[in-house]
Amino acid sequence: MxxxxxxxxxxxxxxxxxxxxxxxxxxxxxxxxxxxxxxxxxxxxxxxxxxxxxxxxxxxxxxxxxxxxxxxxxxxxxxxxxxxxxxxxxxxxxxxxxxxxxxxxxxxxxxxxxxxxxxxxxxxPIEKRWNELPKTSAVYHISKNFPCAYDDQSLKEINFGRAGMYLAIEKLVFEIGDIISFKFEFNSGDFKQIEGMGNIVWKKENPEGKSDEYGLYFDYLHSSTLAAWINKLKSKEIIEVIPRGK
Structure with a gap:
């Protein structure tokens, strides 16, 4: 096994x-x-x-x-x-x-x-954990370009853990269990792009006027992303699997 x-x-x-x-x-x-x-x-x-x-x-x-x-x-x-x-x-x-x-x-x-x-x-091994496409198709796709680095402290809409990410992007509405495909690009820093698929594992509903918050667990990372992401994980020890935000 x-x-x-x-x-x-x-x-x-x-x-x-x-x-x-x-x-x-x-x-x-x-x-x-x-x-x-x-x-x-x-x-x-x-x-x-x-x-x-x-x-x-x-x-x-x-x-x-x-x-x-x-x-x-x-x-x-x-x-x-x-x-x-x-x-x-x-x-x-x-x-x-x-x-x-x-x-x-x-x-x-x-x-x-x-x-x-x-x-x-x-x-x-983490090199093999995210290299296979899920059998279930994504029900939503998110794509966005950010004018900063992926780990910029001013970036409040997303935050990365070692096996998933926090999302609080305006107008996004998901439910727990939804399969999401994503592609995020960053205009600065040495990590320029992350692309893949994951599933929503937690949701925090907020009052009207404030974005709802979500936890997304990685199921798959695109080949253009995987090696760079693994290098990031090896370069610094991260406790949080999915963070709660910044």
Whole structure:
């Protein structure tokens, strides 16, 4: 299920033994090795002493919860390993979790098919994660030229994380789950263009007169964009998967 002959190592964190074992069994069935922890403190110790390829963690746990664990982990391991929350989404807003450095989500009870898709995606090298067009066509296209650099602090309409972007462009109206194609060009700086496709994973509605805000998760980056974007990621460590704005 992965690109390497060596089995990848997944840390599974949950305080409920039955659910923990169910996730471990499925992870092992999919061809991964696994280790476990039952709270955030144990999990952080495992993360510091083991070479992990991915983490799957519950949020609500005694003796330091999953939110604490992610915050502590990202102080030293800012973008790797990928971190997946198991949650009913009432525990923590998806907007906040992406900004904290979470890479994905699994609901409870466990859906094995979704787990397999997520593992296959997040355990791929970033060079291969965004190089295949999604099977679903985009329902909207956004194209805009900005007179500044992509990371200019005065640019409030978009903001980039390591695997997605914040959008607050006037008159845009999307819904969660919409597939969007985009092409943004920048007149200054060394990163001139980003083009690809993604899906809307969160939405914040604002009063009339102020643009609604969206979180877009990258599914695909065009070949003209991919290498330059990966170089950007390698040149600086970014915690936020999708930021909340500037």
């Amino acid at each position: 992965n690109d390497s002959k060596k089995k990848l190592l997944v840390l599974v964190v949950d305080d409920q033994d039955t659910f923990l074992q169910a996730v471990v069994d499925e992870v092992n069935f999919l061809g991964f090795d696994s280790i476990t922890a039952r709270n955030g403190m144990e999990a952080l110790e495992q993360a510091h002493k083991s070479k992990l390829d991915l983490i799957i963690s519950d949020i609500r746990m005694p003796n330091k919860d999953g939110e604490w664990f992610l915050n502590e982990l990202r102080k030293t391991q800012k973008s790797f390993p990928p971190f997946v929350f198991m949650t009913g989404f009432a525990d923590l807003s998806i907007q906040e979790a992406y900004a904290m450095g979470a890479d994905g989500f699994l609901g409870k009870p466990l859906n094995p098919e979704k787990l397999e898709i997520l593992l296959q995606k997040l355990c791929r």
